[in-house]
Amino acid sequence: MLDRVPRRAPVPVPVGDALGLVLGEDVVASEQVPPFANTAMDGFAVRAADTAGAPVELEILETIAAGHAPTAEVGPGQASRIFTGAPIPPGADAVVMVERTELVDEHHVRVEIEVPVGNHVRPAGDDLDVGAVVLSAGEVLSAAHLGVLCSLGVESVLAHPRLTVGVVSTGDELVEGAQPLAPGQIRDSNRRTLLALAAGAGCDVVDLGIAPDTEEAITAAIRRGVSTCDAVLTSGGVSMGDIDLVKVILDRIGDMRWMQIAIKPAKPFAFGLVDGVPVFGFPGNPVSSMVSFELLGRPALRHAMGHTELDRPVVRAVADDAFDRRPDGKTHFARVVARHGGDGRVHVTTAGGQGSHQLGAMAAANALAVLPDGDGVAMGGEVDTLLLGGVPSESGLPIDPA
Numbered sequence: 001m002l003d004r005v006p007r008r009a010p011v012p013v014p015v016g017d018a019l020g021l022v023l024g025e026d027v028v029a030s031e032q033v034p035p036f037a038n039t040a041m042d043g044f045a046v047r048a049a050d051t052a053g054a055p056v057e058l059e060i061l062e063t064i065a066a067g068h069a070p071t072a073e074v075g076p077g078q079a080s081r082i083f084t085g086a087p088i089p090p091g092a093d094a095v096v097m098v099e100r101t102e103l104v105d106e107h108h109v110r111v112e113i114e115v116p117v118g119n120h121v122r123p124a125g126d127d128l129d130v131g132a133v134v135l136s137a138g139e140v141l142s143a144a145h146l147g148v149l150c151s152l153g154v155e156s157v158l159a160h161p162r163l164t165v166g167v168v169s170t171g172d173e174l175v176e177g178a179q180p181l182a183p184g185q186i187r188d189s190n191r192r193t194l195l196a197l198a199a200g201a202g203c204d205v206v207d208l209g210i211a212p213d214t215e216e217a218i219t220a221a222i223r224r225g226v227s228t229c230d231a232v233l234t235s236g237g238v239s240m241g242d243i244d245l246v247k248v249i250l251d252r253i254g255d256m257r258w259m260q261i262a263i264k265p266a267k268p269f270a271f272g273l274v275d276g277v278p279v280f281g282f283p284g285n286p287v288s289s290m291v292s293f294e295l296l297g298r299p300a301l302r303h304a305m306g307h308t309e310l311d312r313p314v315v316r317a318v319a320d321d322a323f324d325r326r327p328d329g330k331t332h333f334a335r336v337v338a339r340h341g342g343d344g345r346v347h348v349t350t351a352g353g354q355g356s357h358q359l360g361a362m363a364a365a366n367a368l369a370v371l372p373d374g375d376g377v378a379m380g381g382e383v384d385t386l387l388l389g390g391v392p393s394e395s396g397l398p399i400d401p402a
């Protein structure tokens, strides 16, 4: 899949749209940050030598606020009142914080301490200097990275673009929204969860609606998806039944592979290209479609968006429940609640019913415990666990694995 879902080339992206994107170039500072020496404190800009033998009394020249240029050079015996972020005036080489001064009158201040040269002065370029590589290609742009770009006046960067991902649900039984249920009908939940998962993976998403189980409807929905999106996710219709049309249609209109994967949930899966656009055919059971997305969809979409860390973080956790299973040739992914224990380890307990239709347990889970083929994991044993989100600490505060 990773080979067949190519990495999209970087394009210019406004910094305001770049959060979470993968940077496609090195960014070199073309300016100094801060651009001028300025004060870290409210106080008085002085000549450090004048404070020798403090307390000393100095003449006040002017007041310099942030955003305003000094108008006077500080000479011997002189000082200028200055506020945080304001430029250090010529002649001054140190700042005395206001708390260590006392006004004598409107024009004179008493400095109570001796200060060294550079005291509370933030030199030009102290944060970022001209020519420094401040961000490297491949970095995932964070809030702080965007701040760095703004502080340098960079308005746009080369970044791997977001994918636009379309999501379609298939099934005659599916009903939209709150409409009344006729006998045999259920409500469509997969479309919303897959749209949300794709959005959470950093994609733009397009709702392609519900397609009933006819070749025409499913073909039309997939065709519409591949003509407007960079990838299409479908759910339902990929297992062994006669009316599992998605795999049949994809095979007919696309360069498609239908497969069965030795995992539980989410055994059936279809993947391939239709008109060059990757289509992921996930199974219909709600937990299966979500687990498929986590294991198969998300890594491929992230790859296409330039990420190199594709998978969720895995920790070796302590099983606080017994996770029983029987050998069946498959790896099982148990929906679990992961929590930091007081012992510095992550602990997992079952999130509830483990049926592939039991979305309630998936909703309660923040992790998947990986149970290799065999007899499961005894209580107190260790189990590799994929963290799907933040792990709450003992105190209940989440600690994000990313």
Ligand code: AMP
Pocket (backbone or CB within 6 Å): 169, 170, 171, 173, 174, 186, 187, 188, 189, 190, 191, 235, 236, 237, 238, 239, 241, 244, 283, 284, 285, 286
């Ligand atoms: P399928 O993979 O189409 O055989 O569907 C497997 C199971 O998932 C069946 O019980 C379906 O009713 C159910 N299912 C399929 N699609 C959805 C959906 N979009 N939302 C909720 N359940 C679904």
Ligand code: MG
Pocket (backbone or CB within 6 Å): 170, 171, 172, 236, 237, 284
């Ligand atoms: Mg179906």
